[in-house]
Amino acid sequence: xxxxxxxxxxxxxxxxxxxxxxxAWAKPAPKSNYDVIIIGGGGHGLATAYYLAKNHGxxxxxxxxxxxxxxxxxxxxxxxxxxxYMLGANTAFFEKSLQLWEGLSHDxxxxxxxxxxxxxxxxxxxxxxxxxxxxxxxxxLNGIDAELLDRKELExxxxxxxxxxxxxxxxxxxxxxxxxxxxxxxAVAWGYARAASALGVHIIEDCEVTGMVMDGNKxxxxxxxxxxxxxxxxxxxxxxxxxxxxRMAGLRLPVESHILQAFVTEPVKPMVHxxxxxxxxxxxxxxxxxxxxxxxxxxxxxxxxTQRGQFFKIRDxxxxxxxxxxxxxxxxxxxxxxxxxxxxxxxxxxxxxTPVDGLxxxxxWCYQGFKATPASGLTFAHTIANDAxxxxxxxxxxxxxxxxxxLDEHGIGNWTYKQ
Amino acid sequence: xxxxxxxxxxxDVNEFRYGGDATKQRPAHGDKDFQTWNAYVFEFDNPKxxxxxxxxxxxxxxxxxxxxxxxxxxxxxxxxx
Numbered sequence: 001x002x003x004x005x006x007x008x009x010x011x012x013x014x015x016x017x018x019x020x021x022x023x024a025w026a027k028p029a030p031k032s033n034y035d036v037i038i039i040g041g042g043g044h045g046l047a048t049a050y051y052l053a054k055n056h057g058x059x060x061x062x063x064x065x066x067x068x069x070x071x072x073x074x075x076x077x078x079x080x081x082x083x084x085y086m087l088g089a090n091t092a093f094f095e096k097s098l099q100l101w102e103g104l105s106h107d108x109x110x111x112x113x114x115x116x117x118x119x120x121x122x123x124x125x126x127x128x129x130x131x132x133x134x135x136x137x138x139x140x141l142n143g144i145d146a147e148l149l150d151r152k153e154l155e156x157x158x159x160x161x162x163x164x165x166x167x168x169x170x171x172x173x174x175x176x177x178x179x180x181x182x183x184x185x186x187a188v189a190w191g192y193a194r195a196a197s198a199l200g201v202h203i204i205e206d207c208e209v210t211g212m213v214m215d216g217n218k219x220x221x222x223x224x225x226x227x228x229x230x231x232x233x234x235x236x237x238x239x240x241x242x243x244x245x246x247r248m249a250g251l252r253l254p255v256e257s258h259i260l261q262a263f264v265t266e267p268v269k270p271m272v273h274x275x276x277x278x279x280x281x282x283x284x285x286x287x288x289x290x291x292x293x294x295x296x297x298x299x300x301x302x303x304x305x306t307q308r309g310q311f312f313k314i315r316d317x318x319x320x321x322x323x324x325x326x327x328x329x330x331x332x333x334x335x336x337x338x339x340x341x342x343x344x345x346x347x348x349x350x351x352x353x354t355p356v357d358g359l360x361x362x363x364x365w366c367y368q369g370f371k372a373t374p375a376s377g378l379t380f381a382h383t384i385a386n387d388a389x390x391x392x393x394x395x396x397x398x399x400x401x402x403x404x405x406x407l408d409e410h411g412i413g414n415w416t417y418k419q
Numbered sequence: 420x421x422x423x424x425x426x427x428x429x430x431d432v433n434e435f436r437y438g439g440d441a442t443k444q445r446p447a448h449g450d451k452d453f454q455t456w457n458a459y460v461f462e463f464d465n466p467k468x469x470x471x472x473x474x475x476x477x478x479x480x481x482x483x484x485x486x487x488x489x490x491x492x493x494x495x496x497x498x499x500x
Contacts, residue, residue: 243465254461256439257490302437305467305491310420312433345461402457 004109024190025069025197030204030229034062036384037222037231039209039245041065043074043185043370044362045237046192046203047377048384050108053199055378056385061201062231063193064224066208070189073239076339077370078262078284078296080275082119082180083144086135087407089395090348091142093375096392098179100374110191112183113289119180119275120149120157122324124169128279132175139177147176158276162326169280169323180275182286188373212248218357219249235360235384240305240340242363249356254401255342255364258299261309262339263317265331267291276324282367283320292334295321299343299367309338341365346400348407351380351393360384361398423498426480438473440464441485467491 013021036052038045041063052058065071081101083094105112123129129148136146150173155163163171193203204226211223213230221230236245240257272287285295297317300310314336321328344350344364349372351362362380365372379393389397395407420432440463446455464470470490475483487497 241467243463244467247464247466252458252462252464254463256463256465257467302432302472303465303470303490304493306493308493310432312431401461402453 005111024194025203027205028202030062030064030202030207030224030226032228033221033230034202035060035231036233036235037061037229038063038235038237039222040072040236040238040241041069041189041193041203041205042072042237042239043188043192043373044239044365044376044380045235046189046196047373048235048237048362048380049201049203049377050192050196050199051378051381052385053196053201056381058385059200061196062229063196063201063203064207064209064222064229065203065205068205069193069203070186073339073341073369074189074373075186076262076337077185078286078294079182079185079288079370080119080180080284080286081114081183081371082177082275083371084119084121084135084139084146084175084177084180085409086138087409089392089407090409091139091144093379093392093396094368094372095142095144096378097372097375100378101183101371102179104183104188104191104374108191108195110187110194112187112191114181114183116179116181117274117286118176118178119277120154120174120176121277122154122158122161122174122279123172124278124280126172129172132173132279136175145177145179147178149174149176157274160271160325160327162324167323169278176274182275182288183370184289185370192377209245209248212359214249214356217355219359231358233358233360233384235362235380237362237380239363239365239369240342242342242361244305246354246361249354249359251354251356251359253342253350253361253363253398254345256303257305257340258302258343259304259307259309259338260296260299260341260367261313261317261336262294262296263314263336264288264292264294264334265328266334268293268331271327278320278324280324281320283317283324285321285325293321293328293331299341305340307338307340309336341367341369346406346408347410349376349396350398351376351383351396352389352398353383353387354398420493421495422474422486423495424476424479424482425484425498426482427476430476430479434476434478436475436477438475438483441471441473469496471497
């Protein structure tokens with residue numbers, strides 16, 4: 001494994017006879033015993049393992065991935081990072097995440113292609129402008145950048161929107177977070193895997209957890225398709241399969257698994273220079289470095305573990321795209337795909353201890369898992385290492401719903417996706 | 420996915436609205452145990468496999484009915500009733 005990537009390592013490699021680059025992370029066989037096992041080798045699981053090793057000195061860690069690294073939701077999202085939240089716990093957490101994104105490529109010695117191209121949410125009514133002003137003020141009070149744009153300012157930034165009087169949702173302005181942007185999502189998985197592996201973490205691919213090894217109310221290990229592996233502590237970071245894995249330990253979660261689809265068009269010349277979201281419907285779009293428009297919308301609306309989306313939702317999202325950006329009608333759709341996510345009653349995640357000793361949960365990410373990756377790993381590692389939450393994730397507890405401490409960011413009550 | 424409505428027959432899923440887990444039992448009126456209500460209101464079995472659930476034919480006859488479906492494949496296992 002190369003010690004570090006630099007201009008010299010590229011030159012050295014260019015001068016050698018043609019051969020593949022060395023593997024970025026080691027592929028060890030599983031040991032029979034670890035201090036910590038993280039189930040799920042996605043962004044959150046790998047980040048957790050990395051911060052366990054780096055911040056807490058716990059290096060006897062295994063990350064168990066049922067498929068290959070990058071096969072799950074870390075490679076299925078629309079790559080957006082931002083921190084324009086309103087509720088206290090969310091604001092601090094997602095701002096910490098954005099700050100970690102800012103230095104991530106240097107921290108991991110891996111170019112994650114973090115692009116602070118900014119995110120603009122388009123407002124479609126005077127009332128929405130008022131609510132965006134309130135959101136922007138709350139962000140600024142927390143030291144986060146936010147700018148309210150009137151219609152003229154917006155027209156300079158996004159000249160290609162439908163500003164006509166006949167638009168179904170007339171445009172009034174928008175809110176701009178300049179530090180928001182996109183990150184190359186595969187590089188996040190590869191970068192965390194490589195950095196964790198360099199610190200001694202075992203990354204074990206093609207290793208599916210099939211059961212928990214329990215001693216009374218304590219988890220002492222996991223059963224896998226590659227045999228039994230024992231551990232002092234077990235963390236779950238499996239995106240849409242949280243309920244499935246938690247049930248192996250007898251737990252029932254406040255979660256339903258839903259499919260969210262994403263789309264990419266044929267590549268065109270640079271045109272959309274921001275992440276653009278819409279106030280009229282859940283719709284978000286950015287242009288990738290290859291030139292394709294990458295965008296998504298709502299979930300399909302019923303629980304499923306299949307990664308195949310329904311056609312009616314494809315049509316819904318295309319209608320959003322064309323309504324906001326008429327030029328989209330002339331682009332051809334290249335690919336679409338689905339990812340399975342935990343939807344929670346209040347739309348906020350869980351990073352917490354569970355009622356089972358030695359078992360920790362990182363799940364319930366709804367629409368917002370990717371942007372949370374660094375802070376999620378940081379706080380989940382802290383929770384596992386200290387058996388107590390970090391200040392930033394104390395509010396993301398499993399019993400918050402029963403205690404009436406919901407984090408209902410959208411302010412529309414229970415099961416936001418059913419509204 | 421196509422869903423068999425007990426009244427209208429098989430139609431595309433976009434005519435329907437999903438109504439959640441149909442196996443939950445509402446706790447007795449006046450039950451004061453928080454855990455019981457928490458389990459009823461917030462927690463879900465959310466199985467990867469056979470699931471019994473409510474659907475409503477919102478863009479058709481508007482009837483509510485129960486459906487058995489495999490959530491791992493979206494295969495319909497039992498017709499609407």
